[in-house]
Amino acid sequence: MVDAENQTGAHQRGKGTGGLFFAVDRQLWPQLWTLETANRLNFVTAFLVLLAGTGSDHQLTKWSAKACEEHVGMGKPRSMRAIEELVQHGIIARTENSTRMRPQYRFHPLDRDADPIFLPVQLVTGLKQETPVLRRVRETGDALLLRMLIDLYGLVETDATYGVPITALRLNPPAHHPARKLFEAGANTVWAMELGSQQSAQGEWATVHRVNEAKPEDAWAPFWERIALLTKMGALWFEPWIFDGDALDAEPLMPVDPSFHYAVRETDRIAGLTRLAHEASAELAGERTYFLDRAEGDILLPLPGHHRAPEIRGVARLRVEPDTPGHRIAYARRMRLIEGYSEAFDVLRNDAANGRLDRPLRIMSPDTYDL
Known part of the structure; x- marks a missing residue:
């Protein structure tokens, strides 16, 4: 997998099978809102940023505190604290190749048959010169606003409307x-x-x-x-x-x-x-x-x-x-x-x-x- 923070190769992360998207385990998502954390918004935001840095396997990522700071404006001390909480709760684990200067994390394998929530990488990185939506949400300070946004992505139907069901x-x-x-x-x-x-x-x-x-x-x-x-x-x-x-x-x-x-x-x-x-x-x-x-x-x-x-x-x-x-x-x-x-x-x-x-x-x- 190419380091997403220093992409120099012809093949960039997210450009392979499936395109520019990442997937959230639908069963894990509500659990993130019950686990103990010092700051719920930082905790869940860091989870999404690191997950956006995975490749087509939706499992390995080299994105870390630097990516959190660059994309969503979360300072390294807060980012590192949130990432450490993700490790402590078993949401991610450091790989054998992970070092302090070049961290690498592994998510649990994603069961694609379990209807994951698909999210665009641009939610984290932004469209062209726009401020990323995830950063805007974090700037509100409202963790439940972030939950609502991802919940809405989870409701989208893949019919011609590609929208939230009108029943919802x-x-x-x-x-x-x-x-x-x-x-x-x-x-x-x-x-x-x-x-x-x-x-x-x-x-x-x-x-x-x-x-x-x-x-x-x-x-x-x-x-x-x-x-x-x-x-x-x-x-x-x-x-x-x-x-x-x-x-x-x-x-x-x-x-x-x-x-x-x-x-x-x-x-x-x-x-x-x-x-x-x-x-x-x-x-x-x-x-x-x-x-x-x-x-x-x-x-x-x-x-x-x-x-x-x-x-x-x-x-x-x-x-x-x-x-x-x-x-x-x-x-x-x-x-x-x-x-x-x-x-x-x-x-x-x-x-x-x-x-x-x-x-x-x-x-x-x-x-x-x-x-």
């Missing part, structure tokens, strides 16, 4: 403005919807961030404060997606961009997709422009006439994502969805422009597209 965390549509049927045109119906700002969460993962207050309405306050802080520091964001219904187990149809009217980049495929849906809806409306006037600022979506009411929700996503095989598969599926819907809206728009309204929107399965 989501951005809801406004209660006063659910998806509404705007009009019917032949074999299709056009729906209008708007993304709201109210967030919802549920599940066991969130309970650790709640407090036992005399007033139940205050119990969630620390949770939402941490969500807001992760969003403010750029670690978390909500991507608008249209789902095929209002149930929490509804299927994701496609991502949308509510600001598509103002998108300036020709390569913004999501804005382009949203614009195509709007243009197809406008063609279906024809001379009935008053329908469009009633939905100014809304996202318009044509669907086959038999389709139930869709719903728009914000999917919680982590800004820095691990370059895992699962991530690549999810990204490819996402691109196939965008390609499929773009083609379908284009066909529908042309049909409507030629006066043909008898053909319903037809979406090919995302897996039939080769990108």
Whole structure:
């Protein structure tokens, strides 16, 4: 393994099998929050930094106090103390080649079949010239903020959204403005919807961030404060997606961009997709422009006439994502969805422009597209 702090070879740590990511044992993760330590935030941060320095085996690392100081701003005395605690608790062990000047540590072998939590190395090292997210979290002094961040990574689903399940965390549509049927045109119906700002969460993962207050309405306050802080520091964001219904187990149809009217980049495929849906809806409306006037600022979506009411929700996503095989598969599926819907809206728009309204929107399965 190449020394990650002095990489000079052509092969750099993290560039091999699996890409720039490291893996946390899902069973070990909650244990780190129960072990005795002088400083929980330093203890867990040091664990993540050293683990980020492992190679594709997720086991051997030469990252030590120097890496903690360089990447997350933890001074060597605090770093060395936290690392020593990791050794004492048996989380890591010094290898036979480890020396005081050139330490080397070994983690327990990772069981890849046990569904580990995959994290991007850039969480520790940063993106380009940006301050690493892990350093920003440590600067808050809130250990539970770090736990929330890694818990969120552990929840990510490898479907086309590559986000946190909406059952666990989501951005809801406004209660006063659910998806509404705007009009019917032949074999299709056009729906209008708007993304709201109210967030919802549920599940066991969130309970650790709640407090036992005399007033139940205050119990969630620390949770939402941490969500807001992760969003403010750029670690978390909500991507608008249209789902095929209002149930929490509804299927994701496609991502949308509510600001598509103002998108300036020709390569913004999501804005382009949203614009195509709007243009197809406008063609279906024809001379009935008053329908469009009633939905100014809304996202318009044509669907086959038999389709139930869709719903728009914000999917919680982590800004820095691990370059895992699962991530690549999810990204490819996402691109196939965008390609499929773009083609379908284009066909529908042309049909409507030629006066043909008898053909319903037809979406090919995302897996039939080769990108």
